[in-house]
Amino acid sequence: MPTMTIAKAINAGLRAALEQDESVLLMGEDIGTLGGVYRVTEGLKSDFGPDRVVDSPLAESGIIGTSIGLSLRGYRPVAEIQFDGFVFPGFNQITTQLAKMHARSNGQLTVPVTIRIPYGGGIGSVEHHSESPEALFAHTAGLRIVTPSNAHDAYWMTQQAIACADPVIVFEPKRRYWLKGEVDTEDPGASADPFRAHVVREGTDATVVAWGPLVPVALAAAEASAEDGRSVEVIDLRSISPIDFDAIIASVTKTGRLIVAHEAPTFGGMGGEIASRVGEAAFLSLEAPVIRVGGFHMPYPVAKVEEHYLPDIDRILEALDRAFAY
Amino acid sequence: MGVELPTTEFSDIPDELAMELEAHAHDGAEGHGAMVQLLDEDGRFRRDSKLAESIKGLSEDSLQGMYRQMAMIRRFDTEATALQRQGQLALWVPLRGQEAAQIGSGAATQAQDYVFPTYREHGVALTRGVDLAELLRLFRGLSNGGWDPRATGFHLYTLVLAAQTPHAVGYAMGMQRDQARAAARGEEAGDPGAVVAYFGDGASSEGDVHESMVFAASFKAPVVFFCQNNQWAISVPAEVQSRIPLFNRAKGYGFPGVRVDGNDVLAVYAVTQWALERARAGKGPVLIEAYTYRQGAHTTADDPTKYRLSDEEQSWLAKDPLARFEKHLRAEGIADEAFFEQVAADGDALATKARADILEFTAPVLADAFANVYAEPHPLVEQELAWHRDYEAGFADAAAEATREGGR
Ligand SMILES: Cc1ncc(C[n+]2csc(CCOP(=O)(O)OP(=O)(O)O)c2C)c(N)n1
Numbered sequence: 001m002p003t004m005t006i007a008k009a010i011n012a013g014l015r016a017a018l019e020q021d022e023s024v025l026l027m028g029e030d031i032g033t034l035g036g037v038y039r040v041t042e043g044l045k046s047d048f049g050p051d052r053v054v055d056s057p058l059a060e061s062g063i064i065g066t067s068i069g070l071s072l073r074g075y076r077p078v079a080e081i082q083f084d085g086f087v088f089p090g091f092n093q094i095t096t097q098l099a100k101m102h103a104r105s106n107g108q109l110t111v112p113v114t115i116r117i118p119y120g121g122g123i124g125s126v127e128h129h130s131e132s133p134e135a136l137f138a139h140t141a142g143l144r145i146v147t148p149s150n151a152h153d154a155y156w157m158t159q160q161a162i163a164c165a166d167p168v169i170v171f172e173p174k175r176r177y178w179l180k181g182e183v184d185t186e187d188p189g190a191s192a193d194p195f196r197a198h199v200v201r202e203g204t205d206a207t208v209v210a211w212g213p214l215v216p217v218a219l220a221a222a223e224a225s226a227e228d229g230r231s232v233e234v235i236d237l238r239s240i241s242p243i244d245f246d247a248i249i250a251s252v253t254k255t256g257r258l259i260v261a262h263e264a265p266t267f268g269g270m271g272g273e274i275a276s277r278v279g280e281a282a283f284l285s286l287e288a289p290v291i292r293v294g295g296f297h298m299p300y301p302v303a304k305v306e307e308h309y310l311p312d313i314d315r316i317l318e319a320l321d322r323a324f325a326y
Numbered sequence: 327m328g329v330e331l332p333t334t335e336f337s338d339i340p341d342e343l344a345m346e347l348e349a350h351a352h353d354g355a356e357g358h359g360a361m362v363q364l365l366d367e368d369g370r371f372r373r374d375s376k377l378a379e380s381i382k383g384l385s386e387d388s389l390q391g392m393y394r395q396m397a398m399i400r401r402f403d404t405e406a407t408a409l410q411r412q413g414q415l416a417l418w419v420p421l422r423g424q425e426a427a428q429i430g431s432g433a434a435t436q437a438q439d440y441v442f443p444t445y446r447e448h449g450v451a452l453t454r455g456v457d458l459a460e461l462l463r464l465f466r467g468l469s470n471g472g473w474d475p476r477a478t479g480f481h482l483y484t485l486v487l488a489a490q491t492p493h494a495v496g497y498a499m500g501m502q503r504d505q506a507r508a509a510a511r512g513e514e515a516g517d518p519g520a521v522v523a524y525f526g527d528g529a530s531s532e533g534d535v536h537e538s539m540v541f542a543a544s545f546k547a548p549v550v551f552f553c554q555n556n557q558w559a560i561s562v563p564a565e566v567q568s569r570i571p572l573f574n575r576a577k578g579y580g581f582p583g584v585r586v587d588g589n590d591v592l593a594v595y596a597v598t599q600w601a602l603e604r605a606r607a608g609k610g611p612v613l614i615e616a617y618t619y620r621q622g623a624h625t626t627a628d629d630p631t632k633y634r635l636s637d638e639e640q641s642w643l644a645k646d647p648l649a650r651f652e653k654h655l656r657a658e659g660i661a662d663e664a665f666f667e668q669v670a671a672d673g674d675a676l677a678t679k680a681r682a683d684i685l686e687f688t689a690p691v692l693a694d695a696f697a698n699v700y701a702e703p704h705p706l707v708e709q710e711l712a713w714h715r716d717y718e719a720g721f722a723d724a725a726a727e728a729t730r731e732g733g734r
């Protein structure tokens with residue numbers, strides 16, 4: 001099995017999709033000759049040509065909007081948004097147009113557009129380069145949202161998103177782009193369904209749900225907890241819309257405690273959605289309230305203090321302590 | 327390796343014909359600047375016009391057909407406005423005054439073309455064979471579309487201003503690729519198509535129009551931007567949207583812009599046909615500004631007396647597109663009294679049908695709305711639908727129970 005970085009796995013996934021389906025094409029700023037600012041699309045323009053790997057004008061609404069038009073004509077565009085904080089000029093196209101086209105046409109039209117967005121902090125960057133806007137999109141019906149946390153998922157999710165008849169946003173954890181992992185390019189295995197959560201560590205006393213960049217953090221916290229004699233289960237959510245509530249509820253029913261950890265601010269975030277659902281479905285299994293660990297209600301802070309903003313192992317351990325104190 | 331798509335050669339922009347069009351344009355009477363016209367305000371044909379040639383190919387039947395469509399859609403529009411007043415429609419967006427711009431441009435499209443409308447393009451819808459009853463269903467609050475966009479080549483209405491313009495460019499880029507790919511395979515591609523993107527003078531200020539024009543120019547997409555400058559964006563005059571004549575903006579993007587008298591159906595037809603042919607031939611986009619006037623309210627919720635003078639309205643009534651074309655058809659002996667009487671009668675029949683259609687409409691049930699949120703199965707939607715069904719069924723039980731008890 002080949003080992004590759006997440007960035008390389010996405011590149012390989014895009015390559016496979018371009019090879020398998022002539023209607024697939026990539027669009028974005030700097031994705032062609034440069035290969036993307038993160039080099040995720042490196043080599044694709046030279047191999048597939050400028051009409052399939054399109055260096056677009058610098059215009060996010062234009063990128064999403066023309067992708068919608070291309071999809072209406074039978075193409076499967078994959079739009080790259082260069083950074084999370086720059087998706088907002090295209091927000092209108094995503095939420096009012098892309099998300100609703102299928103419903104508005106009573107199912108006559110499908111718009112299989114994939115939008116790739118490098119997201120999250122931890123890279124020491126300047127403002128608007130470290131956002132986690134997943135909840136803003138998850139709130140909009142008609143979109144699907146996935147986020148890989150490892151190379152194998154990155155390879156398969158990229159292709160699954162492109163093959164999906166619905167619009168899919170793939171949030172790529174940019175600070176993990178260089179994280180290496182084994183990729184089975186023959187068989188997706190448990191990753192065959194991109195919308196299912198994975199239990200990535202079994203445990204009996206508490207559950208931590210995380211996604212994308214925070215999965216390794218949650219795993220490390222679980223390891224550290226084991227030293228205190230606590231058995232912590234970790235779920236990699238993988239899909240933010242839809243959410244695999246069955247997997248979460250099954251775990252909580254077993255462990256009785258739930259921590260949801262994400263980089264986005266907790267207020268109005270996906271953690272609240274998960275907590276509320278679990279409260280409704282597994283109230284009597286809970287030994288403690290569901291606790292959220294996330295960003296603060298502030299603009300993403302400057303890089304020199306981001307380590308105090310981003311949930312780390314200690315913040316998850318503190319939450320576990322609180323949960324065990326009930 | 328990829329296929330060959332047209333490259334952008336700036337040397338051919340504006341091309342010869344575009345310059346011809348600009349050079350040829352007549353001065354508008356009110357200092358509106360150069361404007362292509364074939365019928366003056368009294369319906370007299372401008373034989374001196376070079377464009378006169380391009381409509382020579384139109385048979386008397388086609389000319390009659392265009393008039394007929396203009397008259398039919400005006401009658402339908404009047405009826406729909408009345409239906410809204412009677413509470414049968416939630417809202418109506420009248421097109422009165424813009425019949426020439428819409429029928430002229432729509433008639434210039436071919437079956438393989440694709441149209442992205444805004445929300446007032448009822449006349450274009452008619453030329454594309456859309457069942458007008460579907461427009462009534464939309465404004466009655468029963469659907470968001472209803473016609474088949476692929477069969478008619480007429481996309482859904484768009485209520486977020488200008489949002490459809492990048493879709494139009496993307497669709498045109500798709501058409502471009504279809505042609506290039508077929509050629510690369512040595513296959514017959516079918517006649518090349520082009521896209522028309524409709525938008526208003528107000529919408530022209532939206533960033534999406536700008537981005538669309540940049541994309542269209544960069545990729546030489548076969549798209550015709552058709553701006554109906556009806557002088558008002560609800561209550562805001564066109565001068566607030568643009569300090570220069572709108573068509574002039576095209577130059578800044580690197581493709582031709584033409585202002586056409588939007589109340590002159592023949593000029594609109596000729597200019598749109600030229601632009602579409604140019605686009606289909608791979609020469610890239612054109613911006614057409616159809617200079618026209620919305621004679622009525624913005625929508626049935628609007629009161630134009632609050633923001634514009636009746637003098638202005640009167641002066642534009644004198645340029646009425648239907649009256650002008652009627653004069654022309656009569657003067658040239660293309661249509662006689664019997665024809666106009668027949669059209670009037672057919673219009674009344676269409677209005678009667680609209681009234682009858684509304685009574686036939688059935689309301690959808692909310693449960694159906696769950697079906698198309700996603701194209702593929704989605705657990706949350708399934709779960710919420712199941713809950714909704716149960717909840718509604720609870721009322722059915724109660725109702726049934728009540729009936730039973732009442733009967734006892
Ligand atoms: C993005 C957006 N902003 C505001 C509105 C509300 N609105 C609807 S129509 C309209 C005026 C549009 O004027 P114009 O583009 O000239 O088109 P017209 O209605 O005159 O055909 C406005 C402001 C809207 N529909 N979409």
